[in-house]
Amino acid sequence: MNQVAEKVSNSADDTIVSVDGIAKRYEGGVQALKGVNLDIPAGQLTTFLGPSGCGKTTLLKIIAGLLDPTEGEVRIRGQKVTGPGPDRSFVFQDFALMPWATVIRNVAFGLELSGASKEERYEKATKYIAEVGLKGFEDAYPHELSGGMRQRVGLARALAVNADIILMDEPFASVDEQTRRKFQDDLLDLLAIEKKTVIFVTHSIEEAVYVSDQIVLLSRRPGKVANIFTTDLDRSVSPDEVRRQKNYLDSVDEIWAILREYLQEDESAAARKVRG
Amino acid sequence: MALRDLSRQAWMWKILSFVLFFGAWEIAGQIPISLSFPTFVDTFVAFMRMTFDGSFLGAYAQTVQPLLIGVLISSFAGIACGVGMGLWRGFEWCTLVIFIILQAAPVAAIIPLITYLYGIGLTSKVIAVVIMSLPLIVLNSYKGIRHTHPSLLEMSRSFQGSRMQEIMKIILPAASPLIFAGLRLGVGAGFIGVVLAELLITPTGIGDLITYHRSVADYPEMFAAITSIIVLAAVTLTGLLKLEVFVRPENRAR
Amino acid sequence: MTIFGKKVHIIFSLFLWALVWEVVGHTGWFDIFPPLTEIFKAGLEIVPTDKFHNAMSITLHAYFVGMGLAVLIGIPLGSLMGYSKVVDQLVGTWVNIFVSAPLTAIVPVLMVLFGIGQTTVIASVFMFAIWVIVLDTRAGVKSVNPSLPEMAFSFGANGWTVFTRIYLLAALPEVLAGIRMGLIRAVKGVVIGQLLVAIMGIGELFELYSRNFLFEEFWALLLMVFAFAFATAEAVGYVERRVEFYASAR
Numbered sequence: 001m002n003q004v005a006e007k008v009s010n011s012a013d014d015t016i017v018s019v020d021g022i023a024k025r026y027e028g029g030v031q032a033l034k035g036v037n038l039d040i041p042a043g044q045l046t047t048f049l050g051p052s053g054c055g056k057t058t059l060l061k062i063i064a065g066l067l068d069p070t071e072g073e074v075r076i077r078g079q080k081v082t083g084p085g086p087d088r089s090f091v092f093q094d095f096a097l098m099p100w101a102t103v104i105r106n107v108a109f110g111l112e113l114s115g116a117s118k119e120e121r122y123e124k125a126t127k128y129i130a131e132v133g134l135k136g137f138e139d140a141y142p143h144e145l146s147g148g149m150r151q152r153v154g155l156a157r158a159l160a161v162n163a164d165i166i167l168m169d170e171p172f173a174s175v176d177e178q179t180r181r182k183f184q185d186d187l188l189d190l191l192a193i194e195k196k197t198v199i200f201v202t203h204s205i206e207e208a209v210y211v212s213d214q215i216v217l218l219s220r221r222p223g224k225v226a227n228i229f230t231t232d233l234d235r236s237v238s239p240d241e242v243r244r245q246k247n248y249l250d251s252v253d254e255i256w257a258i259l260r261e262y263l264q265e266d267e268s269a270a271a272r273k274v275r276g
Numbered sequence: 277m278a279l280r281d282l283s284r285q286a287w288m289w290k291i292l293s294f295v296l297f298f299g300a301w302e303i304a305g306q307i308p309i310s311l312s313f314p315t316f317v318d319t320f321v322a323f324m325r326m327t328f329d330g331s332f333l334g335a336y337a338q339t340v341q342p343l344l345i346g347v348l349i350s351s352f353a354g355i356a357c358g359v360g361m362g363l364w365r366g367f368e369w370c371t372l373v374i375f376i377i378l379q380a381a382p383v384a385a386i387i388p389l390i391t392y393l394y395g396i397g398l399t400s401k402v403i404a405v406v407i408m409s410l411p412l413i414v415l416n417s418y419k420g421i422r423h424t425h426p427s428l429l430e431m432s433r434s435f436q437g438s439r440m441q442e443i444m445k446i447i448l449p450a451a452s453p454l455i456f457a458g459l460r461l462g463v464g465a466g467f468i469g470v471v472l473a474e475l476l477i478t479p480t481g482i483g484d485l486i487t488y489h490r491s492v493a494d495y496p497e498m499f500a501a502i503t504s505i506i507v508l509a510a511v512t513l514t515g516l517l518k519l520e521v522f523v524r525p526e527n528r529a530r
Numbered sequence: 531m532t533i534f535g536k537k538v539h540i541i542f543s544l545f546l547w548a549l550v551w552e553v554v555g556h557t558g559w560f561d562i563f564p565p566l567t568e569i570f571k572a573g574l575e576i577v578p579t580d581k582f583h584n585a586m587s588i589t590l591h592a593y594f595v596g597m598g599l600a601v602l603i604g605i606p607l608g609s610l611m612g613y614s615k616v617v618d619q620l621v622g623t624w625v626n627i628f629v630s631a632p633l634t635a636i637v638p639v640l641m642v643l644f645g646i647g648q649t650t651v652i653a654s655v656f657m658f659a660i661w662v663i664v665l666d667t668r669a670g671v672k673s674v675n676p677s678l679p680e681m682a683f684s685f686g687a688n689g690w691t692v693f694t695r696i697y698l699l700a701a702l703p704e705v706l707a708g709i710r711m712g713l714i715r716a717v718k719g720v721v722i723g724q725l726l727v728a729i730m731g732i733g734e735l736f737e738l739y740s741r742n743f744l745f746e747e748f749w750a751l752l753l754m755v756f757a758f759a760f761a762t763a764e765a766v767g768y769v770e771r772r773v774e775f776y777a778s779a780r
């Protein structure tokens with residue numbers, strides 16, 4: 001009862017996505033999520049962080065409408081989610097690019113599916129290809145690009161359909177560290193122009209703290225919201241200085257302390273199993 | 277520059293391997309390992325003569341008919357069937373095991389029955405080609421459809437693609453390399469089928485050349501005829517392999 | 531497929547087709563499709579006959595001898611191709627030509643070389659089975675993680691030990707896949723060889739039954755051969771899957 005009251009009061013008009021009592025049980029019997037309640041503010045970057053297998057991807061796909069929850073519902077501006085919609089676009093961890101299509105066709109693919117004319121969609125695609133820094137690669141094929149560049153294509157494709165909410169599942173997981181840092185900064189710059197709501201899944205505490213406005217920490221499986229942090233970094237300074245700010249370092253430490261507890265619990269549980 | 281050297285080297289090796297094989301053939305024919313084993317040179321001479329006196333032309337004009345008709349039927353029916361199996365669970369459930377068995381089984385054994393049913397004409401030979409090549413084409417198309425990367429399907433769904441768009445824009449292009457590989461296998465099996473039909477049902481075309489020259493003990497001619505069909509098959513299959521590059525645009529780039 | 535909310539294994543689709551066949555057989559529309567039950571009865575009748583035993587033993591003999599030779603020659607040849615670039619370059623082209631060549635055209639050659647008899651059938655089994663074994667063995671040897679032989683050499687193993695203990699063992703999954711494909715092709719080889727030689731084994735029986743319109747017997751024999759081909763392939767496939775789990779750790 002209490003929670004419901006809280007929910008209502010929380011649903012101020014800056015909330016764009018509200019996750020209400022979501023539970024997900026996979027067919028094999030795995031309970032991935034249980035009782036997840038969450039409000040995601042518009043125009044900000046929210047990160048899901050948590051131990052491996054805790055259900056981050058599952059939650060993101062439920063918000064995307066790609067998976068149905070077993071219980072609960074997701075609402076976007078008060079509208080219940082029943083499937084994928086034009087208000088959300090997804091950036092995939094493995095890029096999900098069509099190997100047989102050029103960069104420009106990949107980027108324009110969302111528009112192609114919605115029936116836009118060729119000129120219109122290529123014009124938009126060209127704009128976003130330039131925005132993610134791939135100008136000149138319009139006619140390249142994915143296999144000719146590096147991992148980082150491929151993910152830029154994935155991002156441009158998600159931006160091109162002009163959805164308000166961008167969902168990113170570990171977009172930098174298969175990208176090397178330098179590229180990753182560059183990409184993080186580019187993403188932040190891009191979002192400053194585009195004014196999107198971004199929900200971002202990552203494994204990396206540093207990445208989460210660095211890019212997000214709000215961090216949602218999920219507990220071990222079955223995942224539920226363990227903690228919500230708001231980071232308050234001064235982004236007017238250089239990236240290196242941001243990483244030296246007290247706020248940044250404190251948040252990283254605080255989150256690491258919680259995650260370490262999970263690890264220790266895991267270990268002692270495993271040890272008990274071995275002994276018993 | 278280095279690349280050109282490499283490809284020249286590959287050619288050298290290829291030529292060397294041909295020289296070695298034909299040399300061994302020549303020696304085996306000179307010994308001779310068997311009275312009915314002609315030398316390479318004799319066979320080559322016979323091959324040239326038959327090429328220019330029109331015997332091959334006449335024979336292949338006949339052989340190509342059932343082969344082409346059969347392979348075309350197998351291709352259309354096979355791709356349709358395989359794609360259908362990949363897209364509809366019910367259809368898959370009903371037909372998959374049948375085609376797996378047909379692919380593994382010696383379907384050639386049915387040819388005597390086909391001859392009983394359809395006589396010794398073109399129909400029987402076309403059917404012989406179809407039963408050999410169809411299962412391969414079906415199973416490859418099916419595999420191609422089923423092996424579409426799931427995240428591409430999810431991607432299409434995330435952009436609200438309809439089922440039709442998903443099939444036309446994701447599943448079929450993703451499956452096209454395997455479908456094409458299936459066609460190539462099907463053509464190879466079609467060659468086996470057509471030769472078998474021409475040897476077993478009634479001698480026509482290339483089967484007739486082989487049977488006739490064997491019966492009158494013209495071994496160089498017989499070997500030349502056999503070589504010709506193997507060469508034709510190899511050239512056709514290599515050509516299809518080269519063509520395969522063009523099925524996928526990304527292979528054409530650079 | 532699910533019926534009444536229960537998953538039905540795909541193998542049961544065969545029962546559905548058997549039922550269709552039975553019904554079609556009873557209608558009598560096609561005389562070449564007798565009811566399956568009749569075929570089954572005919573099968574029970576022909577199995578104990580001497581003719582069947584002779585045909586089977588001669589066929590199995592050709593099958594296993596030809597297949598054995600293909601394995602005995604194919605695996606060393608394939609390993610050599612995977613091991614040595616020179617051999618690979620010299621033989622590769624020919625193996626690739628023969629693996630997809632219309633081998634049915636070779637059987638007449640075998641007939642003039644080995645005479646019209648068992649040797650020809652054995653040779654045709656051999657020709658059908660060997661090339662795929664060679665190619666798969668080669669692929670297996672080529673895919674061996676190079677740090678494995680390095681590790682063995684560093685422990686003082688000699689070339690031969692490394693070859694037998696590392697290369698062949700590590701390539702086992704591919705070798706088995708090659709043998710499985712070889713077994714399937716060998717059944718085709720034995721049937722095609724016997725059909726073309728025309729006076730031997732089950733090939734002769736097929737001719738005999740269809741010429742005398744003994745469709746029950748024809749189908750009974752055919753289904754037995756199909757079942758044999760399928761069962762041998764599945765049996766090797768089973769071993770293959772058992773081996774695969776250590777291959778995945780390779």
Ligand SMILES: Nc1ncnc2c1ncn2[C@@H]1O[C@H](COP(=O)(O)OP(=O)(O)OP(=O)(O)O)[C@@H](O)[C@H]1O
Nearest residue numbers: 026027028030032051052053054055056057058059
């Ligand atoms: N299709 C599925 N069927 C059954 N179980 C699944 C399925 N997908 C995921 N799971 C299980 O659900 C749990 C949560 O999966 P999920 O992929 O959401 O975790 P995650 O937090 O994204 O993990 P990671 O950090 O490894 O990406 C895992 O234990 C996983 O094994």
Ligand SMILES: [Mg+2]
Nearest residue numbers: 056057058169
């Ligand atoms: Mg995940």
